[in-house]
Amino acid sequence: MVTWPQGVDVGPAHADLPSLDELLEALDHGAIDLDDLRRLGLAVFSTPFNTYDGFGEGPFDPSETDTRAFGHRPTLQGNGLSLRVNGLDAQSCNECHTIVSNRTTPPTLGFGGVGGVVQNAIILPKVIDVADSFDDRVVFQPGHDPEMPLQFDGVADFDGRYANPPFLFGGGAVELLGKEMTADLQDLLAQARLSPPGTVTPLLTHGVDFGAITTVDSAGNVELDVEGIGPEDAHGVPPEEVLVVRPFGRKGENFSMRDFDRGAMQFHFGIQPDEVVGAGVDEDGDGLSDEVTVAEMSVLHVFDVTNPAPRIGNLGPAALAGFDHFVAIGCADCHIPVLETRSKEVPLAHPEVATDPSANVYLEIDLRPAGFDTAAGGGLQVPLFADLKRHAMGPRLAETFSGGEIANDEFTTARLWGVADTAPYLHDGRATTLYQAIEMHGGEAQAARDAFLASDDGDQRKLLRFLGKLRTPRRPNKELLK
Numbered sequence: 001m002v003t004w005p006q007g008v009d010v011g012p013a014h015a016d017l018p019s020l021d022e023l024l025e026a027l028d029h030g031a032i033d034l035d036d037l038r039r040l041g042l043a044v045f046s047t048p049f050n051t052y053d054g055f056g057e058g059p060f061d062p063s064e065t066d067t068r069a070f071g072h073r074p075t076l077q078g079n080g081l082s083l084r085v086n087g088l089d090a091q092s093c094n095e096c097h098t099i100v101s102n103r104t105t106p107p108t109l110g111f112g113g114v115g116g117v118v119q120n121a122i123i124l125p126k127v128i129d130v131a132d133s134f135d136d137r138v139v140f141q142p143g144h145d146p147e148m149p150l151q152f153d154g155v156a157d158f159d160g161r162y163a164n165p166p167f168l169f170g171g172g173a174v175e176l177l178g179k180e181m182t183a184d185l186q187d188l189l190a191q192a193r194l195s196p197p198g199t200v201t202p203l204l205t206h207g208v209d210f211g212a213i214t215t216v217d218s219a220g221n222v223e224l225d226v227e228g229i230g231p232e233d234a235h236g237v238p239p240e241e242v243l244v245v246r247p248f249g250r251k252g253e254n255f256s257m258r259d260f261d262r263g264a265m266q267f268h269f270g271i272q273p274d275e276v277v278g279a280g281v282d283e284d285g286d287g288l289s290d291e292v293t294v295a296e297m298s299v300l301h302v303f304d305v306t307n308p309a310p311r312i313g314n315l316g317p318a319a320l321a322g323f324d325h326f327v328a329i330g331c332a333d334c335h336i337p338v339l340e341t342r343s344k345e346v347p348l349a350h351p352e353v354a355t356d357p358s359a360n361v362y363l364e365i366d367l368r369p370a371g372f373d374t375a376a377g378g379g380l381q382v383p384l385f386a387d388l389k390r391h392a393m394g395p396r397l398a399e400t401f402s403g404g405e406i407a408n409d410e411f412t413t414a415r416l417w418g419v420a421d422t423a424p425y426l427h428d429g430r431a432t433t434l435y436q437a438i439e440m441h442g443g444e445a446q447a448a449r450d451a452f453l454a455s456d457d458g459d460q461r462k463l464l465r466f467l468g469k470l471r472t473p474r475r476p477n478k479e480l481l482k
Helices: 020-028 034-046 171-193 257-269 294-305 317-328 434-439 443-454 457-467
Strands: 099-101 121-128 158-163 200-205 208-215 222-226 345-349 361-366 390-392 410-412
Touching: 020 034, 020 294, 020 361, 034 294, 121 257, 171 200, 171 208, 171 222, 171 257, 171 294, 171 345, 257 294, 294 345, 294 361, 317 457, 390 443, 434 443, 434 457
Parallel strands: none
Antiparallel strands: 121 158, 200 208, 208 222, 345 361, 390 410
């Protein structure tokens, strides 16, 4: 038990919650309802944490093999709290997720929106060459002679990741889709292991093709030939771990919103979740343990997945023609307009098991109140305009990061719902307009991009008119402010 000093503004900004079991018991007995849990989650999302909550890093440890890792990062002038260029860049989740619409002037603000470029996360940087004093060809062009004279080319070379914050809207249905897809892929893996040698099992789920499995022998050994899933180098990685759909993160790193939140707590705030470091453990040596509890992470997850769905505005003749052109030139091959779930309820679990979404489920939440229509098969229609796969997108979108597990030009298909309100575009905000974003596509999207640019002006305008109808929700989460 920590005893806080007496005085004004002394103590944690976020009050401790009852345990998860106590919250669930109160929910079962009607003492609280789902909106109460959502409000508790919104409080975790929006509270500016302070040092009494565990905000900031512990003492710097020069023995760490990677001083950029969580817990003992160098801080600005040794202040122990902030750095900005490798996390330690905000006090609350809401600081980076504030813009509901950038289409209005001034912007429409709220909870769970996107961030502007100033809110971009700068992740694991090794080089930030603002003076153009370094030649990144040494790192990123194999065979380049490091003795060649430096070329001053006006490029501020950067070895790291630069990520623009997306919105949370509709995230529960995205998580549900990902979990159902993962369950299907795990079932297909089990089926392949029982099949005769030489059998090829397609990895097809919810209309999305993730490649195939070949049965190698009667002992259950298999060979994966996957597309858009798993690490770039899957050598030595168990097939079960490869076949996990990870729809969150620009590179497809996280299988659930809670999975994302665990890393975000550590990276952005220096706050250590109990479910990562253990209850009662002061992992970063700042004198505090239980910095964010299982209950706090759970109510945050409830808030995450119940964010309302983006909406589609009224489609007039021009926008409908634009949608037809969107499909005709191949945009919809990856930006699939609608995927359907089998269930209406997203399962929330603790502890989470990436390979088994049905494990340890403590709550299932019906997502229809979040604005999703029922599909003919009894699940939900999810008009996300994406396929939850990664794709190679060519040099105009590629990052320059030497430490990633995923190729620099590969990204998870951007979900286009809400795109009319969420400029700037692409993974780091490098495109300020939708036209520019399309123009920068390459790699697997090169043909669709070229077809768009070859279209006459009228067809281009109609397609952009259609994209302009993909809007964010109006006044999201307003009911939680009562």
